[in-house]
Amino acid sequence: MYGLSEEDLAIQARARDFADELIPFEEQAEDCGGDLPADVTAGHAKRARELGLHSTNMPAELGGGGCTTLQQVLVQEQMGRVTNALGWVAATPPSWLPAVATADQIERYVRPAISGDREECYAITEEAAGSDVDAIEATAQRDGDAYLLNGVKWHVTSYNTADFAFFQARLRGGPNDGEHAMFLVDLPSPGVRVVRTPAYTHTISHHHPIVAFTDVRVPVANLVGAEGDGMAFAYEWFRFERLMVAARCLGAADRLTAEMTAFAATRRAGGGPISDHGLVAGMLADALTELFAARAMAYETARGIDRGTDTKVSHGQCSMAKLYCSEMAGRVADRAVQVFGGRGYMRENVAERFYRELRVERIWEGTSEIQRMIIAGQMVKRGPSALA
Numbered sequence: 001m002y003g004l005s006e007e008d009l010a011i012q013a014r015a016r017d018f019a020d021e022l023i024p025f026e027e028q029a030e031d032c033g034g035d036l037p038a039d040v041t042a043g044h045a046k047r048a049r050e051l052g053l054h055s056t057n058m059p060a061e062l063g064g065g066g067c068t069t070l071q072q073v074l075v076q077e078q079m080g081r082v083t084n085a086l087g088w089v090a091a092t093p094p095s096w097l098p099a100v101a102t103a104d105q106i107e108r109y110v111r112p113a114i115s116g117d118r119e120e121c122y123a124i125t126e127e128a129a130g131s132d133v134d135a136i137e138a139t140a141q142r143d144g145d146a147y148l149l150n151g152v153k154w155h156v157t158s159y160n161t162a163d164f165a166f167f168q169a170r171l172r173g174g175p176n177d178g179e180h181a182m183f184l185v186d187l188p189s190p191g192v193r194v195v196r197t198p199a200y201t202h203t204i205s206h207h208h209p210i211v212a213f214t215d216v217r218v219p220v221a222n223l224v225g226a227e228g229d230g231m232a233f234a235y236e237w238f239r240f241e242r243l244m245v246a247a248r249c250l251g252a253a254d255r256l257t258a259e260m261t262a263f264a265a266t267r268r269a270g271g272g273p274i275s276d277h278g279l280v281a282g283m284l285a286d287a288l289t290e291l292f293a294a295r296a297m298a299y300e301t302a303r304g305i306d307r308g309t310d311t312k313v314s315h316g317q318c319s320m321a322k323l324y325c326s327e328m329a330g331r332v333a334d335r336a337v338q339v340f341g342g343r344g345y346m347r348e349n350v351a352e353r354f355y356r357e358l359r360v361e362r363i364w365e366g367t368s369e370i371q372r373m374i375i376a377g378q379m380v381k382r383g384p385s386a387l388a
């Protein structure tokens with residue numbers, strides 16, 4: 001099905017088997033605030049690398065998987081079948097970075113990220129700048145052979161495990177005054193401190209703290225690309241990550257659909273299995289029907305990127321995939337809770353965990369509303385038939 005090649009099927013099967021290895025650790029992670037013992041997590045990360053599931057999006061010549069976009073989707077889909085972010089060990093470092101990184105940055109950041117020795121986090125969002133990234137107030141001011149960075153960043157995912165941060169700021173002074181720029185900040189660095197670590201809806205080991213950067217001095221060598229390039233990188237990252245969000249949502253919906261079907265076929269009420277009741281059967285049918293449509297859309301978007309589809313068209317299609325797959329997975333999780341009845345409200349149940357965890361997929365990497373604005377904007381500019 002889906003016209004997958006032998007190689008596609010092979011990496012998909014490896015990822016599926018690995019996800020099945022991770023699933024038994026979900027309840028322990030849920031009970032322990034997301035934190036498995038360090039040696040267990042290290043073992044999972046090592047296994048992801050051995051299986052070729054880490055850095056699938058990075059160039060082979062730098063040690064990455066060099067996989068097609070479709071294969072990246074297939075891997076992330078399987079990782080999405082696992083709750084509590086245990087699948088994040090199959091990490092995807094910033095795929096836009098090698099093309100713009102200096103030789104020194106390749107050695108200090110790109111290669112270690114690919115080998116799993118260093119991990120990144122993104123410090124872009126601020127208290128008054130989320131959907132509207134252009135509204136950021138963080139500043140970068142040239143000072144001799146360095147820049148001074150200042151700003152307070154929100155929701156910095158994985159700050160607690162990261163070795164370096166991408167920090168986006170507005171240039172103050174100089175020829176590019178007011179434009180955006182992106183910097184690499186080693187962690188820890190003097191002047192970088194956690195303001196607080198709020199609790200979030202999901203139970204995962206990766207925190208999302210508010211982080212203050214106060215007169216953080218980074219060498220000019222840590223500027224990514226050129227002054228003024230900051231927003232272009234953010235858009236490139238959004239495009240990639242939106243498709244990967246879509247992929248993980250497919251995996252979540254796949255797992256939920258399988259589990260709710262198995263339950264409905266065996267749970268008896270009113271004289272027979274609950275799947276015999278039309279209202280329950282309808283929830284099963286709607287879940288799989290939507291999953292089929294979502295998967296076809298995400299795979300076709302990935303194939304388009306592999307075929308070299310125009311970037312602006314891919315941008316719109318990635319928004320459609322993210323929008324539809326995240327909303328579809330939310331609906332599937334809601335139905336799954338309902339099918340499981342009281343059990344679906346227990347933390348030990350996969351439907352309960354996904355019901356909470358999937359909510360953020362409609363918020364991060366651009367909310368559903370922002371995706372709709374992007375899609376409609378492209379429709380008006382290029383015509384609907386350019387996108388679909």
Ligand SMILES: Cc1cc2nc3c(=O)[nH]c(=O)nc-3n(C[C@H](O)[C@H](O)[C@H](O)COP(=O)(O)OP(=O)(O)OC[C@H]3O[C@@H](n4cnc5c(N)ncnc54)[C@H](O)[C@@H]3O)c2cc1C
Nearest residue numbers: 122123124125129130131155156157363364365366367369
């Ligand atoms: C768990 C989590 C992890 C995150 N990780 C990171 C991270 O690692 N790094 C990082 O930089 N950021 C991160 N974020 C931030 C995330 O990208 C933002 O929360 C998201 O982009 C929305 O921004 P906001 O929260 O400021 O909401 P706002 O922008 O304030 O939006 C509020 C509401 O208004 C709507 N809205 C806003 N503008 C428009 C518009 N133009 N048209 C229609 N509706 C609009 C939104 O859709 C939303 O419903 C994370 C967020 C969460 C929750």
